[in-house]
Amino acid sequence: MPWLSGTERAGCAKILKFMSKGDLLSLSDTVTNKMIVVENVTEAMETILSFTKNAEELLRRKKVYRDLIFKYLANEGVVMPPNSEKHQLVKRALELWSSGKATVDESLQGATDETTQRRSTQTASDTTDLKVEVGFDPQALGQQFCQWFFQLLNSQNPSLGQLPQDWGPQHFWPDVKLRLLSKAGSEQMDEFLGAKLVSLRLLALTKEERLLLCPNLDPHGLRTLASPHGLVLVAVAGTIHRDEACLGIFEQIFGLIRSPLENNSWKIKFVNLKIRGQDALGGTEVAAPALSYNSSELQLLCS
Structure with missing residues (x-):
C-alpha cells in the first residue's frame, strides 16, 4: 500500500x-x-x-x-x-x-x-x-471473534435465562472508541470513549434494552482485513431481535489489536455500530443481511 x-x-x-x-x-x-x-x-x-x-x-x-x-x-x-x-x-x-x-x-x-x-x-x-503463526487467517480470526463476542454479549440478556459470561472493560483497549449510529424513525449518533464507558454502553443493549444480536457469519455477512502493522478489522452484519420479534439489522466494525502484556490476546481498539430499525429498512428482507461496506472503505480504516 x-x-x-x-x-x-x-x-x-x-x-x-x-x-x-x-x-x-x-x-x-x-x-x-x-x-x-x-x-x-x-x-x-x-x-x-x-x-x-x-x-x-x-x-x-x-x-x-x-x-x-x-x-x-x-x-x-x-x-x-x-x-x-x-x-x-x-x-x-x-x-x-x-x-x-x-x-x-x-x-x-x-x-x-x-x-x-x-x-x-x-x-x-x-x-x-503472521505466516509463522500456523498460517494466520484473518477470516478465521473474524469468525472466531464474532462467535466469542456475540455469545458473550448476548449472555447478558436476562430474557435468555443464561448465566452471564465475563463481560467488562478488560476486553477493550483503555482508549477504545465506540460510534453508535441508530436509525429508527429518526437518526441518532452517539460517541463513547474509554473501556469502561464503551463496555457499559454495549452491555446496556442486551442487559437493559434486552436486544439479541445475531451475526451473519456467511461470507457476504462477514469481512476481515489485516493491516501490515497489526490492526485487524472485522466487519459483520446481522439481525437484531427482542423476544420473538425481529427489530431490524445491524452492521458492526471492530478494530482489533493484540495486547503484548496480556499473552498477545486480541483486544478491541474501536467499534463502529450502525443499527437500522424495521421502519428504516422499507420492507427489505432481513433474514441474512449482507455488509454494505466494500473492501476499499475497510481498507481506509486499516491504513
Missing part, C-alpha cells in the same frame, strides 16, 4: 496547518468515511496524513483550497503567478516534493522518517510473524 513519503508528509502537514479547525475536522471525516472520531486539530492532522494514500489525492480535496497551496509554495520560495489555477499549484507542489528540495521541519522529519522506517520494518516482520 502506498504511503506518503517523508517529504510529502511534511509538506502536506504544513498545508494542513493553514486550515481552519472546522475544515480540518471535516476533511478528517471525508478521508476516513466518518469511521474515525477525532477530538482535536492534532488528531485530525495525524488521521488525515495516516489515511491518505497519496499526496495528489489529498491536495485535490475540496477543503484544500487553492490559496493554501499557493501560500505554502510561497513560503517554500516557489514563486507562482497569482492567477495560477489549483491544478497548476498541485502539480508544482508534487514536483517540489519529488525533487527533494522542499524544506522539512526537523521535528516532523524525524517523526516521518521514523514512521516510514517503522512501517517498512513492521510490514516485513509482522507479515512473517
Whole structure:
C-alpha cells in the first residue's frame, strides 16, 4: 500500500496547518468515511496524513483550497503567478516534493522518517510473524471473534435465562472508541470513549434494552482485513431481535489489536455500530443481511 513519503508528509502537514479547525475536522471525516472520531486539530492532522494514500489525492480535496497551496509554495520560495489555477499549484507542489528540495521541519522529519522506517520494518516482520503463526487467517480470526463476542454479549440478556459470561472493560483497549449510529424513525449518533464507558454502553443493549444480536457469519455477512502493522478489522452484519420479534439489522466494525502484556490476546481498539430499525429498512428482507461496506472503505480504516 502506498504511503506518503517523508517529504510529502511534511509538506502536506504544513498545508494542513493553514486550515481552519472546522475544515480540518471535516476533511478528517471525508478521508476516513466518518469511521474515525477525532477530538482535536492534532488528531485530525495525524488521521488525515495516516489515511491518505497519496499526496495528489489529498491536495485535490475540496477543503484544500487553492490559496493554501499557493501560500505554502510561497513560503517554500516557489514563486507562482497569482492567477495560477489549483491544478497548476498541485502539480508544482508534487514536483517540489519529488525533487527533494522542499524544506522539512526537523521535528516532523524525524517523526516521518521514523514512521516510514517503522512501517517498512513492521510490514516485513509482522507479515512473517503472521505466516509463522500456523498460517494466520484473518477470516478465521473474524469468525472466531464474532462467535466469542456475540455469545458473550448476548449472555447478558436476562430474557435468555443464561448465566452471564465475563463481560467488562478488560476486553477493550483503555482508549477504545465506540460510534453508535441508530436509525429508527429518526437518526441518532452517539460517541463513547474509554473501556469502561464503551463496555457499559454495549452491555446496556442486551442487559437493559434486552436486544439479541445475531451475526451473519456467511461470507457476504462477514469481512476481515489485516493491516501490515497489526490492526485487524472485522466487519459483520446481522439481525437484531427482542423476544420473538425481529427489530431490524445491524452492521458492526471492530478494530482489533493484540495486547503484548496480556499473552498477545486480541483486544478491541474501536467499534463502529450502525443499527437500522424495521421502519428504516422499507420492507427489505432481513433474514441474512449482507455488509454494505466494500473492501476499499475497510481498507481506509486499516491504513
